[in-house]
Amino acid sequence: xxxxxxxLYDDPVxxxxxxxxxxxxxxxxxxxxxxxxxxxxxxDFTPGELLGSVSGELGLRKFVEGLGHTLVxxxxxxxxxxxxxxxxxxxxxxxSQPFWPAYLTAARIAKAPKLKLAITAGIGSDHxxxxxxxxxxxxxVEITYSNSISVSEHVVMMILSLVRNYIxxxxxxxxxxxxxxxCVARSYDLxxxxxxxxxxxxxxxxxxxxxxxxxxxxxxxxxxxLPEAVEQELGLTYHPTVESMVCVCDVVTINCPLHPETxxxxxDTLIAKMKRGxxxxxxxxxxxxxxxxxxxxxxxxxLAGYAGDVWFPxxxxxxxxxxxxxxxxxxxxxxxxxxxxxxxxxxxxxxxxECWFEGRxxxxxxxxxxxxxxxxxxxxxxSAGNATGGxxxxxxxxxxxxxxxSN
Numbered sequence: 001x002x003x004x005x006x007x008l009y010d011d012p013v014x015x016x017x018x019x020x021x022x023x024x025x026x027x028x029x030x031x032x033x034x035x036x037x038x039x040x041x042x043x044d045f046t047p048g049e050l051l052g053s054v055s056g057e058l059g060l061r062k063f064v065e066g067l068g069h070t071l072v073x074x075x076x077x078x079x080x081x082x083x084x085x086x087x088x089x090x091x092x093x094x095x096s097q098p099f100w101p102a103y104l105t106a107a108r109i110a111k112a113p114k115l116k117l118a119i120t121a122g123i124g125s126d127h128x129x130x131x132x133x134x135x136x137x138x139x140x141v142e143i144t145y146s147n148s149i150s151v152s153e154h155v156v157m158m159i160l161s162l163v164r165n166y167i168x169x170x171x172x173x174x175x176x177x178x179x180x181x182x183c184v185a186r187s188y189d190l191x192x193x194x195x196x197x198x199x200x201x202x203x204x205x206x207x208x209x210x211x212x213x214x215x216x217x218x219x220x221x222x223x224x225x226l227p228e229a230v231e232q233e234l235g236l237t238y239h240p241t242v243e244s245m246v247c248v249c250d251v252v253t254i255n256c257p258l259h260p261e262t263x264x265x266x267x268d269t270l271i272a273k274m275k276r277g278x279x280x281x282x283x284x285x286x287x288x289x290x291x292x293x294x295x296x297x298x299x300x301x302x303l304a305g306y307a308g309d310v311w312f313p314x315x316x317x318x319x320x321x322x323x324x325x326x327x328x329x330x331x332x333x334x335x336x337x338x339x340x341x342x343x344x345x346x347x348x349x350x351x352x353x354e355c356w357f358e359g360r361x362x363x364x365x366x367x368x369x370x371x372x373x374x375x376x377x378x379x380x381x382x383s384a385g386n387a388t389g390g391x392x393x394x395x396x397x398x399x400x401x402x403x404x405x406s407n
Contacts, residue, residue, distance in 0.1 A: 002092040003070045003114075004353075007084055008054050009100035010075045016055040024048045025340045031145045032206070035365060038143065038348035047343035052097055058121060058346040060095075060353070067357060077102045088112040093356070095119045095349060099333040101127035101314055109136055119352055121345045122147050122336050125368045125378075126258040126285055131385050137372035143348030144365045144377050145202055147336035151283050152206035154309065154335035155253050159211075161329050162279045162305035163190045163251070186304070186327070191215050196249035198242055198265075199256035199284075200226055201381065207253055208234055221245045222256075224380075243273055251279045254308075258285035260385035268293045271302060282308035283335045286316075295325040309333045 025048045030036055045051055045059030052058070057073050064071040072091075076083040077100070084102055088094075092114050096102035104118055109132045118128050120142035133140050161167055169183035195211055196219035197204040205226070208218050212234050220226070221239040231238065239245035242265065246252050252274065256262050266280065267290040274280075280303055282289055291312070297303040307329030311320065314333055322330050348366070355362045367376030374382060 001068045001070065002357075003072065003087070003090045004060075004064055004093045004095065005084065005087045005091045005102075006058060006060065006071060006073045006095040007077045007100065007102035008052055008056070008058070008073060008075060008097060011053045011055050012050075016053070017050055020048060020050075020339070022048065025343055028344075031202075032149070033145070033202070035145060037344055038146070038351045040347050040350040040354055043347055043350055045343075045346060048339050049342075050339065051342040051346045052099070052121070052337050056342075056346075058095070058349055060346075060350065063350060064353070069357075075100065085111075088115070091115055093117045093119065093353075095121055096127065097121045097337065097345075098124045098127065099314070099337050103313070104128040104133070106132035109133065109138070117141070117356060119349055120368075121349050122341070124257060124285065125382075126287075128368075130259070130369060130374075130378075130382060133369050134372045134374070134384060138369060139362075139367070139371055140369040140378070141352055141362055141366045142368055142377070143345040143352075144363075146345040146348050147338075147341035148202040149206055150338050150341040151203050151255075151335045152210060155203070155207045155255070155281055155283050156210050158281045158283070158307040158329055159195070159251055159253065159279065160190060162281070162307050162327075163188050163193070167329055190251075193217070193250040194219060194248055195251040195253070196220060196239070196245045198245070198252065198254045200236075201255065203283075204253075204255035205230075207255060208236065216251075219245050219249055243270065246270065246274045246278075248275075249278060250275060251281070254280070254282040254284045254288055256284055256288065257381045258287055259383045261383055262288050264288070264290045266290060266293065268296070271297045274302070276302055277304040279303070279305045279307075282306070282310055284310060286310040286312035286314070291321065295321045298325050298327050303327075305329065309335045 028037055043059055044062045050056050054073055054075050061071050072087050074083040088108060088111050091112055094102055106129045118140045123142050123144060125140050125142050128140050165187040172179050172183060191214060194217040197207055198221055200220040200222045218234055219237045219239060221242050225238055265288050271293055294306055298306055305327045309331045310333055352362055364376045368378030
């Protein structure tokens, strides 16, 4: 029988919810590209519940244990004494979310001789050393499209929040002020601006479609050019390189996967080629941006604002400079784990496990690495190599930093 280790984020500080703001989530059947939503034989949860935290267990315990397997659920993932580290040697399957990733480095994969399958509950499998996974002949899957629209909505929200200076304006209300001049001194209209996306895959294209009604000039760069009909419908301008796009855009949104070719793409050199006062939104992966270059650009005014929900490592250390840099709109990694998205990717994980335990093929769209070879979505979006270097820094989140509270 198999041991399944499931790494999820902690429950809410006030405890696991007993009730919710709404009574459910809309029932969708297909994604915008026509692909069906996950189709497990059954689910043991109610859509709209908090499934991504430890007590939610992705709704898997009844199913996994009913088949005689062992399910270990934990949030303790970083450091040599973590639960994940202790359970890895006997684990056949590791499940993790991008929001609270179980970093499967080459060293950890080497400590897990029984490991055969790594599942990303969501999209984005860069927390796995894909080169090491390929060398070991592992299978790596993610629940493709499960939270793509969730992230695209988050991108639009963050663009508007930056351009309209929403967060500082909200803070004046909380402080019982009415400082209109302070609120609007950095507030602009999005209308007429040039907005570009780095990558126009499922998320990037959804962002472009949602921005079109704002009467902006839309740009994109991608190694896979969109069909001409799509470009004409949305009024898109294609750029063969990131460099050629960012120099003409007022807003840039990053929607590409993290792999060795995109690691630290937005460094001092690339940011210097952007318009002065441009906005940068990153809901892809934190490591696509050079951490200190972003902070320097905000301090100098080269960037007017930076927003996103992705950091490296995750969770971010308490002294991470993005927590305190000026003109930012950062949140924890939440864009793809709305309650709506959780219902989809939890069902997708259940579908993958049903296929795995029954010896049936896993959906090709879910595959990143199949028995050691890039496949499915992985062959389209990733490159061989490793982007997990430095992941061990995540353990610092547990450590008290100078001047911080112990809470």
